[in-house]
Amino acid sequence: MKVVPSRSSEWVRPVTSQRPASTIIDIDRVSQVFQTSTRKDHLALSDISLTIEEGAFVSILGPSGCGKSTLLYIVGGFVSPTSGTAKIKGQPITGPGPDRGPVFQEFALFPWKTVLGNVMYGPRQQGVRATQAEAQSRMLIEMVGLKGYENFYPKELSGGMKQRVALARTLAYHPEVLLMDEPFGALDAHTRTRLQNDLLNIWERDRKTVLFVTHSVDEAVFLSDKVVMMSTSPGRIREVIDIDLPRPRRRNELLLDPRYQKYVVDIERMFDESDEVESPS
């Protein structure tokens, strides 16, 4: 086991502007200030630096409101940070692109499209032929356990079903980087486990880079190469922990692995230590 504490303030970046060959996302001293309706500035992210290697599975853990979603928006190119820079493959991120696929916390399905229409949207945009896109989409819909619901509209789905459609919609267009914001948050344990395995399979097959926000320490350790722990008010990176467990990982094997258990317990303890009361800056 190797826990690498690396407080963001102590983070030392290479002096050369040349990115290491394997770095895909490079976040450098990013801060995000929101203006609230009461005209006050609210510091959501403060001085975040983080590099993510190509093909890595990185989870972000942190208390509610610490800026996890905001960080994902910045990497997605939806929001530009108030200060600092975010780069992808050495290029500054200027906007969204099909190389980074988000799964939003609020799903954001297209209400005017059916389940099938939502999932087919991405491939069709990428120029995949309709019949092929449909076949692929149907497979994905089956994978997320929604076979038979292809012609339902989002308003006719339960919360968990919507979440699974959002997942399928993003997977359907094969982004290089997946930006997933609590993608299994509304799912029962059983469905969740199945989808975790499916996600791992896809990841292992296509060597995607995944940035994965979750509230489950368990899930983070099970899935990730690296767990980023954040703290709140303002959002900062507390620790970055490398998860040094063999792959491919099997859930039932891992549950019995003492290294796995230690990671989980350690991380949980770390959170418990900081019983901070949140308040806006």
Added chain:
Amino acid sequence: MKVVPSRSSEWVRPVTSQRPASTIIDIDRVSQVFQTSTRKDHLALSDISLTIEEGAFVSILGPSGCGKSTLLYIVGGFVSPTSGTAKIKGQPITGPGPDRGPVFQEFALFPWKTVLGNVMYGPRQQGVRATQAEAQSRMLIEMVGLKGYENFYPKELSGGMKQRVALARTLAYHPEVLLMDEPFGALDAHTRTRLQNDLLNIWERDRKTVLFVTHSVDEAVFLSDKVVMMSTSPGRIREVIDIDLPRPRRRNELLLDPRYQKYVVDIERMFDESDEVESPS
């Protein structure tokens, strides 16, 4: 330990229409059919019968899309079932009332009100004086860890923060029955544990009846007197399990209690057994 399997089809109700003194909610052979946009009928709940005793903490577990939210809507009086009857204190449920307070899966905060405004809404409606309502609301906001965010509008909150506001808003007007739809789904483990304890404290103090939808077996066992397990396509009650653990429950004590562990493992196994593929009826 006592697991009481009681398949809904085998459920035998007393012949007398007089409810037992302690029954508060009585759901009798309720079915719910939705018409989809494609004009097809979709059976969401099939023949659900369930009685809930006054002051009981009942959790509902079930795969995504099995009709948990729908069942809550029926008890809340928001939706009237296609067939069957739902009664509260022996009276048929005809509509919503301040005796039953829902926490919706989608939060449904009032976007035009600040956090404080949202939480104060209920008490003010019940005729509580403004200063008093505000003081109470501020306490609740602090309890859910949002001190300092009183003047934020919902759009300025993170997902988990919105969820906590929704919780505080419902707790603020002291409904007799709480109908909670995954109220801790978007929260990190730490905040979640704290709020579970707070909820248990409130429940033990006021002897509320709680109907609690969750995806965490752990949470269900920890909190409940009774766990209702549902299965999907169409939504049915699979088992009703009495949780026979001493109260008051302390999380760290309970985690080491073998009975607790057995409940969790048993319930998880039960779900795993039925590896059904979902499809709409």
Added chain:
Amino acid sequence: MMRRLLSANVMFGLAPIVLVIALWQGLVSFGFAPVVLLPPPGVVFGRLLQQLMTWTFQQEIAATLIRLFAGFAIAVVLGVSLGIAAAASPAINAVVRPIVRVLAPLPKVALYPALLLLLGFGHGSKITLVSADALFPILLSTYYGASMVEQKLIWSAMAAGTPRYDVLFKVVLPAAMPSILTGCRIGLVISCIVVFLAEMITSTDGLGHALVTAARTFQAVDMFVPLITISLLGLVLNASLGAVRSYLLRGFPEA
């Protein structure tokens, strides 16, 4: 069950119309209005049926309908595209917004004489007047609808590789559709009013022309026939718009 509900709704909708006609009959019967100004409904509907059979009246209707639809269609196309463009691009917004502020409240009829000279006495000037008046309700609704579109929908589409301009058609347009259709409904009613007004001011054909000629010569019955026709037209057009609406919005919670 659905069908029963539908017919119940139709009954509900017919009731007030029947009431209005009854009130009308009452006003005539009890002498609150002289027959020369307000002929009894029976006579008017009789004449309407009779007129509907005649070729000349059909032509009047056709002339009005052509102007109505052409004007309305132009207003929809212009209003929707301008509204969406203004919501999407700050640069376009900076230009369109003040121009709309100035032009929207202008009484377009006052410009009708100028239009007549520019475009002649035929369809052109009337179609222009109709579009000019129907344009702004549609434009404003589109603009507000489009600027309220949920950000994350746009983000989702862009992340899926939708080019920026395409997002307008693929996301902003459908997401703003409820508001756009409300604007269209208002625009449609205004089109009905204005096409009539234009024909009343200067024309040689159309329902509005039929109305003024009848009014000038005190042919009350003939005056009411075009009025009833436009009423019925409004009803039919609105019903069709309602059908279009519930088709287009079938995925939306409010549909």
Added chain:
Amino acid sequence: PSRAQQTIRVGWTIPAEESKYWMMRRPAEFPDIGKTYNIEWTQFQGTAPMTQALAAGALDCATQAPLSLANGVVGGNLKAYIVAQHVFEKPGGFSVYWAVMDDSPIKTIADLKGKTVGISVIGGGTQGPFNLLLKQNGVDPAKDIKLVEVGFAVSEDALRQGRVDAVNMNQPFAARAEAKGGTRKLFSLSQAMPNIVHILEACRADFVDKNPELVKAYVRDITSGMKKALANREETLKVVNEVLKAPIPVLDTYLLKDNDFGRDPGAAPNFPAIQKMLDIYAETGMLPKLDVAQFKHPTIVAPLQ
């Protein structure tokens, strides 16, 4: 009598009712207005809406053209008396005419065949004499020409822009167009008949019968208003300018000059001429035959002193 009875609701229009403009603008110069009775003035666009307002009982007296009044009688059950006359076509004075461009190939009425002709109001007062003249020259007004409605205000521009081949002209637009040049007169209404009455004053019969003294006072004031208008052109120009908001130099080019309509000094209605017009309307199929006598009140008619 109560105060309500003392108010007359009067409809008026522009541009040629100088005696009423005087009453509106210089009430102090009249003995009765504002003292023994009041006037509630409402302006209308054209005479036809006023006929409807009379028939609806929303007005008591109003400016009328012979045709609109007759229409009200035939179609609207209106009973009214002609109590005064505003303007008519005095021989030698102005007569509504149809103009063409100087270089137009149209030289005679017969040349209008196949052309687009503008008229201020289709089915309006000028159309009777117009139809008659066309017929007399072998042109079928229904088939041989394309008639479009062009208000007087835009008639000159419509002609110059080529939107119409011929169009009718009225004052003050005729004076303005003539000053500018480039147009020429093709024919005028006076060729159909002399002394055409354009606008007159009519009051609802039931109102007159109920309030004879009130109407008498009103007609008396119209009579003296006409006198004042004719006697003091300077002041009349000012009054008209206040009402029409037309600049005095423009008004000065025609108002109360030889190239203006005629005005009877006592504002007396020319009943024979009106009868002649009604006959023409009957002849051209616009109206059934009517006798002007029904519009005559035995005593209340201008001039009244």
Added chain:
Amino acid sequence: MTRRAAPVLACIGLLAVWQIASLALKSDSFPTALEAIRTIPDILSDKESLINILASLRRMAIGFGIAVLVSIPLGLLMGRSQAVAAFFNPLLMVIYPVPKAALMPIIMLWLGVGDITKTLVIFLGVSLPVIYHSFEGAKAVEEKMVWSGAAMGLSPLQRLIRIVLPAALPEIMTGCRTGLVLALITMITSEMIARQSGAGNILFNALDMGQYDTVYAMIIIVGAMGICLDAAFEGIRARLVRWSEPQFDMPLSFS
């Protein structure tokens, strides 16, 4: 800075286009912008004209006020109750397309030719968009929000006022904005046929007299009123629906 200047620039641009167009057309009935602007002081310095304009504005304010007060509740009721919508929708669709000008004789019969008639016409013009935007806005209110209110013990009426109204406010505001535009237009056109003192009276008299510089000066004045009212309205709107403004600009800017 540019944002502030944009409306002014747009106005100047519009005037320039007009100036060039009128110089090119060389038509008496289409004066140049300069000629029109030069006439404005004459109109505004005339006490009588000012009184006229104020009279019009008063009618507009009354008509607009009543329309908003009546239409919002009606629209909300229609949005929340299928039955109410089914009852009123066809009726409104029969009534609204009828041109009010054509009904003048009958309206005059009961209401005379004075203020009431004109205010009624303004009322009808304004209420159309307000009703329909409130209607659709209320329909789109998220069901669970209303349920939350119901669970807190709000009666149906309270839910309508305290939940549906604020939730639908952005859409209602769109309707009111369109209504404001239509109020100015109908304020002028309601004075077209029967005229007493009013801004429309000045305009249409000038039109009848061929005083085109006055016509266009009045059009400029009405346009200016539109800008002022609109700016005031935007201020109110921004306060009322600040909570609904999108958090980020639409990420589509082409600039």
